[in-house]
Amino acid sequence: MAGGLGVDLVGGYAGVVAVVALSFVVAQCLVLLSQRLRFRRVMQKSAELTQKSAAEPDAKRIPITLVTGFLGAGKTTLLNHVLSSADHGLRVAVLINEFGAVSVDHRLIAGHATSGALADVVVMKNGCMCCSGDSPGSELEGILNKLLEMTAVDSSLYDYMLIETSGLADPTAVVHLLFRHEMARSRFVLDGVVTLVDASNVHRHLAVPERGPLVRPRPEVARQLALADVVLLTKTDAIGDAPGGREAVERAVREACPAATIVVSHPARAPLEQLLGIDAFRRRRVHLAPERGPTAVHTLGAQTVCLRVRGALTLSALQAWLQRVVVTHEAELYRLKGTLSIAGERRRFVVQGVHGEVRGHFDEAVGADVAASAQDATSRQPEDDESSVLVLIASTGPPPDFAHQLDEAELQSSLQACALDGEGSVVVVRTDKPGATRRAAPALDGDECVDCGDEQPLKKLAHTEARARIARRGGAAPSGLA
Ligand SMILES: Nc1nc2c(ncn2[C@@H]2O[C@H](COP(=O)(O)OP(=O)(O)OP(=O)(O)O)[C@@H](O)[C@H]2O)c(=O)[nH]1
Known part of the structure; x- marks a missing residue:
């Protein structure tokens, strides 16, 4: 009885291993095939x-x-x-x-x-x-x-x-x-x-x-x-x-x-x-x-969080938020950049951050194309608003060197708290998580x-x-x- 169970278990494991191995081989073949096809297209072009x-x-x-x-x-x-x-x-x-x-x-x-x-x-x-x-x-x-x-x-x-x-x-x-x-x-x-x-x-x-x-x-x-x-x-x-x-x-x-x-x-x-x-x-x-x-x-080893903001942010709250983000994430934050809409300002606020340093300035030239659309911003859906965005790109890795991975939910809610009178909203447009390592070409x-x-x-x-x-x-x- 016990022997029969043991044989069944071994047989079961062997089956699982075979299925996993087969799936891996099939996946590799598909990847190789798609790469070959892509190269053929590149050659033709x-x-x-x-x-x-x-x-x-x-x-x-x-x-x-x-x-x-x-x-x-x-x-x-x-x-x-x-x-x-x-x-x-x-x-x-x-x-x-x-x-x-x-x-x-x-x-x-x-x-x-x-x-x-x-x-x-x-x-x-x-x-x-x-x-x-x-x-x-x-x-x-x-x-x-x-x-x-x-x-x-x-x-x-x-x-x-x-x-x-x-x-x-x-x-x-x-x-x-x-x-x-x-x-x-x-x-x-x-x-x-x-x-x-x-x-x-x-x-x-x-x-x-x-x-x-x-x-x-x-x-x-x-x-x-x-x-x-x-x-x-x-x-x-x-x-x-x-x-x-x-x-x-x-x-x-x-x-x-x-x-x-x-x-x-x-x-x-x-x-x-x-x-x-x-x-x-x-x-x-x-x-x-x-x-x-x-x-x-x-090698990817990097995580991106893209936030889109609907409505205007309060400048002082945003500045404090930015400072907190770069101090918290100095080791891993490769990049922080965006163009944001600020309460009472027609011009866009350009944010530039690299590791522990972040700067911001108003720029007349940036977003001139969106100034008009900002007027009807309240009628637009946040995911449609291309003009007020913030992108964070950070390295990923094990603690202690990379103790503070980006947390998109926390970033979203804390940035939202910078919105004027609590109005407006912040949406996470997209996050690219590590692990989705792309294949080298x-x-x-x-x-x-x-x-x-x-x-x-x-x-x-x-x-x-x-x-x-x-x-x-x-x-x-x-x-x-x-
Ligand atoms: N102090 C100083 N700041 C610089 C210098 N070069 C660039 N910067 C600043 O560094 C920041 C990033 O510059 P970008 O030109 O946006 O860098 P980039 O390589 O295009 O960045 P990505 O497109 O995100 O890869 C901006 O705030 C620049 O003003 C420099 O020589 N000295």
């Missing part, structure tokens, strides 16, 4: 792009600068600088990709462009360009679709394109895409990769021993640096020249990307001639080919060097380029280069 471009051999080529850098490093500030500078005389198309379901950046960008400098802003929400994504159309495809659309637009309408990656993006796959031989024959040409590094916070994501312990390494930061042609070191004003200051950060950055040029500047005053039109890729003799196997190192197969036809793993690119530049300068290659 890049071929289509070449064909369309070939039909207009005389159309001018549009240089693309990929602007990357971790959350809060200053990418949007740099884009605004480009768009408000009259000196370059370019009409710029901007493609931005935000992490989180709600886009704040497009509002901060469009309001600041001087007339004539901005040709178009396109936002791709909730994504990281390196990932295959959960949705049918990936961000990579999003870029291709946009480029395809733009081949249909009169090329005299724009002269330059800026693509801003999300702060949590590993830009490898995008660089790959833009560097493929099909792309080399298209209307678009990759001019360079500009990586912004927040000198005051980079030690939290990349080892800078002199500046304190590394709490959570972000592999995206290392990849963003590895691909950089130019590193724009920002926020050095916040750390000064004391030991563990700017020099220590520069040393760490130099180690991470020996080949890149380092420019130290506030992004709002960056010397654009050192960032745009640098022709870094055409000058490269080594072209990208895929690594075999997964290339993207994007495998490389595109069958790529080859435009110049020599050789296949060359991407990871060697930085090294080869480093060697080439060092050789040009007549120096010795640093140790550690393969």
Whole structure:
């Protein structure tokens, strides 16, 4: 009897294990299949792009600068600088990709462009360009679709394109895409990769021993640096020249990307001639080919909470709330940003936070498009209100380092308490919880060097380029280069 029960139990467990194993295998197969299909679409679209471009051999080529850098490093500030500078005389198309379901950046960008400098802003929400994504159309495809659309637009309408990656993006796959031989024959040409590094916070994501312990390494930061042609070191004003200051950060950055040029500047005053039109890729003799196997190192490990506010908030209550949030979440809060409606104010209140620091200011230019709609805000549903939003992005991990995970219900109710006379409401638009780790995107197969036809793993690119530049300068290659 007991023996029979034991056999039944063993048989039962074996059945459960078999079902679990089978489900796992089926799930993996489906993921692989969907990735293959996606890559096929990407290949077809890049071929289509070449064909369309070939039909207009005389159309001018549009240089693309990929602007990357971790959350809060200053990418949007740099884009605004480009768009408000009259000196370059370019009409710029901007493609931005935000992490989180709600886009704040497009509002901060469009309001600041001087007339004539901005040709178009396109936002791709909730994504990281390196990932295959959960949705049918990936961000990579999003870029291709946009480029395809733009081949249909009169090329005299724009002269330059800026693509801003999300702060949590590993830009490898995008660089790959833009560097493929099909792309080399298209209307678009990759001019360079500009990586912004927040000198005051980079030690939290990349080892800078002199500046304190590394709490959570972000592999995206290392990849963003590895691909950089130019590193724009920002926020050095916040750390000064004391030991563990700017020099220590520069040393760490130099180690991470020996080949890149380092420019130290506030992004709002960056010397654009050192960032745009640098022709870094055409000058490269080594072209990208895929690594075999997964290339993207994007690991989520981050949680996003997007809050939408209906009605006006009281400024003093909001300020106290913001202060409390950044103090509580300093270690894990990568980013806090939004544009909010304040009682008695027509202008939007722009909130900018990175780790333990938060600032806010009223901005005339931001939300000018929504001023009219604010008048009938009472008749609108909170989920319809695009103009008053707050996005929080935080790292996740075990205590004690990450003792205070974001609690969307608590954030919602405490922010709601900042509403004027208790009226208005705050809704959680979306939370992205950790655990929903996206798969890294495998490389595109069958790529080859435009110049020599050789296949060359991407990871060697930085090294080869480093060697080439060092050789040009007549120096010795640093140790550690393969
Ligand atoms: N003090 C100082 N503040 C800076 C500097 N660069 C950017 N900031 C501020 O840092 C905050 C974040 O800048 P953004 O340009 O929005 O950063 P971002 O990289 O676009 O951020 P995400 O799009 O969220 O990844 C803003 O308040 C900027 O004004 C700098 O060099 N010095």
